[in-house]
Every structure is written in C-alpha cells, then in structure tokens.
Amino acid sequence: MWITVGAIIDGKKIAAKIREGIKKEVQALRDEKGLIPKLSVVLVGDNPASVSYVRGKEKACVEAGIESVVHRLPSTISEAGLLDLIAGINNDPSVHGILVQLPLSRGLNETRILREVLPSKDVDGLHPVNMGRLFKGEDPLFVPCTPLGAMELILSTGMDVAGKKAVIVGRSNLVGKPLAMLLLAKHATITWCHSKTKDIAGETSRADVLVAAAGKPGLIKANMVKPGAVVIDVGTTRTEKGLTGDVDFESVKEVAGYITPVPGGVGPMTITMLLKNVLASAQRIGEKAPEGPPEVQAIIA
Amino acid sequence: MWITVGAIIDGKKIAAKIREGIKKEVQALRDEKGLIPKLSVVLVGDNPASVSYVRGKEKACVEAGIESVVHRLPSTISEAGLLDLIAGINNDPSVHGILVQLPLSRGLNETRILREVLPSKDVDGLHPVNMGRLFKGEDPLFVPCTPLGAMELILSTGMDVAGKKAVIVGRSNLVGKPLAMLLLAKHATITWCHSKTKDIAGETSRADVLVAAAGKPGLIKANMVKPGAVVIDVGTTRTEKGLTGDVDFESVKEVAGYITPVPGGVGPMTITMLLKNVLASAQRIGEKAPEGPPEVQAIIA
Numbered sequence: 001m002w003i004t005v006g007a008i009i010d011g012k013k014i015a016a017k018i019r020e021g022i023k024k025e026v027q028a029l030r031d032e033k034g035l036i037p038k039l040s041v042v043l044v045g046d047n048p049a050s051v052s053y054v055r056g057k058e059k060a061c062v063e064a065g066i067e068s069v070v071h072r073l074p075s076t077i078s079e080a081g082l083l084d085l086i087a088g089i090n091n092d093p094s095v096h097g098i099l100v101q102l103p104l105s106r107g108l109n110e111t112r113i114l115r116e117v118l119p120s121k122d123v124d125g126l127h128p129v130n131m132g133r134l135f136k137g138e139d140p141l142f143v144p145c146t147p148l149g150a151m152e153l154i155l156s157t158g159m160d161v162a163g164k165k166a167v168i169v170g171r172s173n174l175v176g177k178p179l180a181m182l183l184l185a186k187h188a189t190i191t192w193c194h195s196k197t198k199d200i201a202g203e204t205s206r207a208d209v210l211v212a213a214a215g216k217p218g219l220i221k222a223n224m225v226k227p228g229a230v231v232i233d234v235g236t237t238r239t240e241k242g243l244t245g246d247v248d249f250e251s252v253k254e255v256a257g258y259i260t261p262v263p264g265g266v267g268p269m270t271i272t273m274l275l276k277n278v279l280a281s282a283q284r285i286g287e288k289a290p291e292g293p294p295e296v297q298a299i300i301a
Numbered sequence: 302m303w304i305t306v307g308a309i310i311d312g313k314k315i316a317a318k319i320r321e322g323i324k325k326e327v328q329a330l331r332d333e334k335g336l337i338p339k340l341s342v343v344l345v346g347d348n349p350a351s352v353s354y355v356r357g358k359e360k361a362c363v364e365a366g367i368e369s370v371v372h373r374l375p376s377t378i379s380e381a382g383l384l385d386l387i388a389g390i391n392n393d394p395s396v397h398g399i400l401v402q403l404p405l406s407r408g409l410n411e412t413r414i415l416r417e418v419l420p421s422k423d424v425d426g427l428h429p430v431n432m433g434r435l436f437k438g439e440d441p442l443f444v445p446c447t448p449l450g451a452m453e454l455i456l457s458t459g460m461d462v463a464g465k466k467a468v469i470v471g472r473s474n475l476v477g478k479p480l481a482m483l484l485l486a487k488h489a490t491i492t493w494c495h496s497k498t499k500d501i502a503g504e505t506s507r508a509d510v511l512v513a514a515a516g517k518p519g520l521i522k523a524n525m526v527k528p529g530a531v532v533i534d535v536g537t538t539r540t541e542k543g544l545t546g547d548v549d550f551e552s553v554k555e556v557a558g559y560i561t562p563v564p565g566g567v568g569p570m571t572i573t574m575l576l577k578n579v580l581a582s583a584q585r586i587g588e589k590a591p592e593g594p595p596e597v598q599a600i601i602a
Contacts, residue, residue, distance in 0.1 A: 111439055132433025136474050138412055163499040171485060173437050184472060187497040189504065196488040198464040203490065206503075 004228065006253040009153050009260045015268035018152070019064060022275050026065040029282060037282035038067040039097040039123065039274075040089045044082070045075035045105045049238070054101055060271045066278055069095075075105035082108060083116050090118040096285060097123035097278040102174075120284075123277040126173065134181050141284075142277050147179035149269025150232050154183075154209055157230050157258045162187035167203050169193045169220070169246070170213030175234050179211060200224070210256075212246035222251035231256040234266050243267075305529065305558040310454050312561055316569035319453070320365060323576050327366040330583060338583035339368040340398040340424065340575075341390045345383065346376035346406045350539070355402055361572045367579055370396075376406035383409060384417050391419040397586060398424035398579040403475075421585075424578040427474065435482050442585075443578050448480035450570025451533050455484075455510055458531050458559045463488035468504050470494045470521070470547070471514030476535050480512060501525070511557075513547035523552035532557040535567050544568075 029035045039061055043054050054070060061068035071085060089098050098121045104110050119129040125142035133140035154161065166188040170176035180190045188209065193200050195214070204210050204224045212220045213234035225231060235246030245262030253259050260266055330336045340362055344355050355371060362369035372386060390399050399422045405411050420430040426443035434441035455462065467489040471477035481491045489510065494501050496515070502525045505511050513521045514535035526532060536547030546563030554560050561567055 128433030128437060128439065129429050130433070131436050132429030132431070135432050135436040135478060136429060138429065163497045165500075177436060184493060187495070189492065189494055189498040191490065191492040192485060193490055194488070196464040197490040199466075202507075 004257040006256065007157075007258045008253070009156060009232075009258050009265060011149075011153060011260055011265040012268045014153065014156055015149075015272040018269075018272050019060070019275065022272070022279055023064045025279055025283075029279075029286060030065070033286050035282055035286045036065070036067050037097070037278050038069070038095050039099060039278045040092075040095045041068060041070045042073070042082070042085065042089075042098070042100045043070055044073045044077060044101070044108065047103070050101050050103075057099070057271055057274060060275060061278075064275050064279075066275060077105075077108075079108055079112070082113060086113070086116045090116075090121065093285075095121065096281040097121055097274075099124050099274070121281060123274060123281060125178065125277070131173070131178070134178055137181075137185060142281075143182065144174055144178045145273035145277065146175050146234060146266060146270045147182055148273040148276075150175070150179055150211060150234055150266050151182045152269060152273075153232055153260055153266065154230055159209070159230055159258075161209060163189065164208035165189050165191065165206055166209040166211070167191045167193060167207035168211045168213065169200065169204065170211075170215070170234070172213065175213040176211075179213070183209070214246050216246055217244040218246070218248045220247040220252060222248065222255045225252050225255045227255055228257040229255075231259040232266065233260050233262050236262060236267065307554040307557065308458075308559045309554070310457060310533075310559050310561045310566060312450075312454060312566040313569045315454065315457055316450075316573040319570075319573050320361070320576065323573070323580055324365050326580055326584075330580075330587060331366065334587050336583055336587050337366070337368050338397050338579050339370070339395055340400060340579045341393075341396045342369060342371045343374070343383070343387065343390075343399070343401045344371055345374045345378060345402070345409065348404070351402050351404075358400070358572055358575060361576060362579075365576050365580075367576060378406075378409075380409055380413070383414060387414070387417045391417075391422065394586075396422065397582040398422055398575075400425050400575070422582060424575060424582060426479065426578070432474070432479070435479055438482075438486060443582075444483065445475055445479045446574035446578065447476050447535060447567060447571045448483055449574040449577075451476070451480055451512060451535055451567050452483045453570060453574075454533055454561055454567065455531055460510070460531055460559075462510060464490065465509035466490050466492065466507055467510040467512070468492045468494060468508035469512045469514065470501065470505065471512075471516070471535070473514065476514040477512075480514070480535075484510070515547050517547055518545040519547070519549045521548040521553060523549065523556045526553050526556045528556050529558040530556075532560045533567065534561050534563050537563060537568065 058068050089095050098117050114126050119127045122130050122142050125144040130140040130142050166183045168176050171192050171194045184190050191203050193203050201224045209230045211232045215235050217237045233245035233247040237244050243263045359369050390396050399418050415427050420428045423431050423443050426445040431441040431443050467484045469477050469481055472493050472495045485491050492504050494504050505525045510531045512533045516536050518538045534546035534548040538545050544564045
C-alpha cells in the first residue's frame with residue numbers, strides 16, 4: 001500500500017477558491033433580490049490582536065461584496081450598554097450577521113453577552129441554541145468558523161473519515177468541541193485530549209486524523225504522529241519567530257500524509273467560513289420573511 | 302499495587318439513599334414555603350415500554366412526595382395539538398418539570414416538540430439550550446437523567462477521573478453525548494466509539510472508565526476490558542432472558558474493578574435523577590419569581 005507523505009494542505013489556495021464562489025453568490029443575491037449581505041462586528045477595547053483580526057474580517061467582507069459595520073467601543077463600556085447595543089443590531093433587519101470579537105474586556109460577562117445575540121444572526125455559532133443543535137446533530141443555523149474551516153481542509157484530502165480515529169488536542173468552545181461534533185457527524189471515532197490527559201502521545205500516535213488546537217507551540221512532534229495521518233494545526237501563538245502552530249512542522253511533515261502549515265493553513269479558512277455564514281444568513285432571510293417577534297424566532301431556532 | 306476486582310456497584314442501594322435525601326428536601330420545601338414540586342408527563346400512544354416507564358416515574362414521584370400528572374394522549378393527536386398542550390403546561394406556574402416520554406408516535410416531529418418545552422422546566426435536559434449549555438460547560442439548568450445517574454455511579458467508586466481515559470460506546474443524545482460532557486468537565490480524556498468505529502476493542506481495552514450505551518446485548522466481553530476498569534452498563538435490551546445489558550456481566554466482572562449490573566445498576570438512578578431535577582426546579586422557582594414572559598426567559602436561559 002502506498003502512503004502519501006508530507007503533502008501540504010494549502011489553506012490559502014482552498015480559501016481563495018471558496019471565496020470566489022461566495023463572491024459570485026453575493027453578486028447573484030444582489031442582482032436577483034437587491035439584497036446586500038451585511039455583517040455587524042462589535043469590538044470592545046483596543047487589544048492589538050483583536051483590532052488586527054477585525055481589520056482582516058472587514059477587508060475580506062469588502063472583497064466578497066459583503067457590507068460590514070464595525071461598532072468600536074471603549075473598554076469602559078458597561079455590560080448593560082453592550083447588551084443594549086446588541087439588542088439594537090438584533091432588531092435591525094438590514095443586518096444578517098453579528099459577531100462579538102473575543103476576548104471581551106474584564107468585567108464584561110462573555111457568556112451572558114453571547115447569549116444576547118439572536119441565534120438567527122449568530123454567524124460565530126457560539127449561542128447555546130446553535131451549539132446545542134450542533135451537539136444534538138440537529139442542523140444548527142451556524143457552526144463556529146474555525147472548526148468549519150478545519151473540517152473543509154480535512155475533507156479536501158479526500159479521506160473518508162467514517163470509522164477512522166480522529167484525535168483532537170484541545171477542548172475549547174471555539175475549536176475543539178465543535179470540530180469533534182463535525183467529525184462525529186461524519187462517523188469518525190473521536191478522542192478529546194487536553195492539558196490533563198496523561199498519555200497524549202498514546203492517543204495521537206494512533207490517530208488517522210490529528211487536530212492540534214492547544215495553543216502550545218511545538219507540542220506535536222514526529223514521534224507522536226501515525227505515518228500517513230492527516231494533521232491539522234489550528235494552534236496560533238505569536239512568538240519571536242512569528243505566528244507559530246502547535247505542530248513541529250518540519251519534522252512532522254516527514255511522517256504525516258497531509259499537513260497544514262501555520263500560517264497559510266486553517267487561518268485563511270476561518271474568515272472564509274465567516275463570509276459563508278453571513279451569505280447563508282442573507283440567503284435564508286431572502287428566502288422567507290421572519291415569522292413573529294425575534295424572541296419567538298429564537299426559541300423556534 | 303492492588304487492583305480491586307469485580308466490585309459490584311449497587312445502583313439500587315445508591316439510588317435509595319439519594320431518594321431519601323430528596324424526600325427530606327421535598328418535605329422541607331413544603332413545610333417552609335408551602336410548595337409541592339410537580340411533574341407533568343406527556344405520554345402519546347400506548348407503547349407498552351413507555352407506559353411501564355411512565356408508571357415507574359409516577360410511583361417514584363409519589364414516594365418522594367412529588368406531585369405528578371400524566372397527560373395521556375392518543376397516537377392520532379396532531380403535532381399542533383401536542384404543541385398547544387405543551388404551551389399550556391409551560392404557562393402553568395404550578396408545574397416545575399415537563400417530560401415528554403419518548404419515542405413519540407410516527408408523524409410527530411420529536412425535534413420540534415422537544416424545543417417547545419420551556420428550558421426552565423425541561424427536566425429531561427433535552428432542549429437545545431440546555432444541551433448547548435452542557436456542551437459549552439455553561440451550567441445547564443438540567444442535564445439528562447440517565448447520564449447524570451451514570452456519572453453518580455462512576456463517582457461512587459471514588460475514582461478521580463481527571464486525566465484518565467474514558468471510553469463511551471454509543472453517541473445518543475440521551476446518553477452517550479451528555480455523559481461525555483460530564484466526564485470531560487471532570488477532566489477525563491474522552492473517546493466516543495459507535496457502530497462505525499473500526500477497532501472498538503482497541504479503545505475499550507485501554508479505558509479506565511468504560512461506558513457501554515450501545516443497546517447491543519453482550520457487546521463488551523472480558524478481553525475488551527482493562528483490568529481494574531470501572532465498567533458502567535447503560536444498555537437495556539428486552540430479550541428472552543429479561544432486561545439485558547451491553548456488557549457480558551459474568552466474564553467482565555472477573556476483570557473489571559467495578560461493574561454495574563443490569564438490572565439494578567444505572568436503571569434505578571435514572572428515575573432518581575429525574576426526581577432530583579424536578580426538586581431542583583421547584584427550589585429554583587421557590588427562590589425567585591420568574592422575570593418577564595416565558596419567551597424572554599427561554600432566551601436568557
């Protein structure tokens with residue numbers, strides 16, 4: 001049996017291709033229904049990484065023909081003030097997607113605030129209703145963007161994950177948990193490792209699909225990888241050497257069948273999936289007028 | 302190192318002890334606040350197993366001092382009719398818990414109907430909001446009863462599951478998925494196996510905690526179990542020999558450290574956890590009047 005070794009999954013290229021398709025669909029929505037998809041981003045404070053992420057999202061929206069509005073607020077804003085702002089955007093029919101950039105400033109209750117976003121506009125997929133539907137396998141309105149992008153990269157290798165062992169290192173709500181559900185829906189056997197796991201190598205070395213999302217540079221070394229495995233590096237830590245993944249790329253690419261680089265792997269896919277979610281929301285609204293007040297919609301959602 | 306072998310986890314005894322405590326708390330609630338916890342059960346059709354389960358729940362409620370009402374409906378009821386009935390119970394302030402007995406008759410959309418139950422009365426823990434909060438680690442109002450009971454039995458052994466390998470065979474919304482989240486919250490390393498998993502024995506034989514919830518009698522044999530493991534059998538299939546678990550009890554008890562029997566293991570714990578959920582709901586309502594209309598509560602919940 002031949003085993004592919006060291007094929008690099010080009011996230012940038014795959015993302016570019018998907019973005020082309022999104023751009024065409026946005027154009028079609030405009031031409032046919034006069035509808036322009038619109039994203040509202042809420043950015044609190046001046047964390048440089050957050051500011052840079054938000055700029056990247058604005059730029060990508062513009063390129064795809066999606067309108068974006070950034071509500072930039074001082075870190076001194078009260079929770080009540082922020083909740084009011086979100087309620088206003090919830091009720092604005094011209095907005096199809098709402099994204100609250102994380103992390104929020106100290107003193108703001110992230111859990112409470114994310115629950116205020118209307119599930120039908122929750123393009124980050126983090127509302128408990130959407131996460132609950134993902135968890136239950138009940139077709140959520142939105143799935144978080146990073147795991148959605150990582151899943152596309154896994155599928156791009158052509159591997160049928162059904163019955164295969166997928167090991168996910170990391171159990172965050174943003175990545176590890178939702179990605180497990182996407183892989184489970186495709187019938188992979190799932191293992192979640194994390195900081196408390198005693199024998200990480202014992203799990204990773206048996207993985208057909210290995211996802212590293214721990215935020216620990218160089219955590220995954222060649223001897224922890226099964227020959228021929230698909231290795232997806234979601235880790236992004238800013239170090240002196242620049243953006244660094246969780247996977248020791250140079251050594252692991254000699255063992256893995258397929259591997260994503262950092263940068264240029266999962267990163268470009270995340271924003272692409274955000275665009276896709278905003279487009280899907282606009283298409284849904286374009287298809288059918290919402291029934292009843294937003295509160296009731298939220299429950300039915 | 303000594304390894305405990307073949308200790309039988311007596312679910313009946315553990316359940317009885319917990320029920321005594323619940324009975325006392327129910328009495329206290331009645332004495333101090335004049336409040337009687339009340340469960341409404343919705344039973345559609347005449348599936349004999351469902352009828353028998355519901356009778357068991359009624360009996361347990363009475364014994365604990367909890368009021369129960371069973372709404373028994375013909376299998377010909379329309380979905381709209383059922384949704385109306387649930388809406389009425391949602392709005393009845395004397396009811397603290399609502400349980401829709403599954404499975405529902407053909408033609409009724411289970412997903413849609415379970416979403417109608419107010420999250421704050423969802424004592425089965427199956428509403429997407431409660432499942433989403435469980436999935437996110439955000440303190441759900443209710444957790445499904447069977448996994449809650451299974452978790453109590455695991456903890457009864459005194460094992461600290463942090464960092465240990467927990468393998469769950471089965472990925473249902475009623476058992477496998479929520480139990481994984483309970484074990485993950487206690488920092489176990491989680492593996493989900495299911496019908497598509499290629500090497501189930503390869504996973505189960507390395508498990509410190511093994512949960513079988515596949516509904517396949519005799520699936521787990523002694524050679525698939527790690528010596529000293531805690532083995533929890535959630536499987537219950539009605540066979541000619543009576544209620545049969547997924548674990549080949551006689552052979553596995555020679556290898557496992559702790560093992561639950563069927564019947565007398567997880568079964569008695571399930572109803573006990575239902576009583577606990579109804580009591581908790583009544584205690585919550587007793588503490589604080591609900592704010593705003595139920596729709597808004599549902600979102601905040």
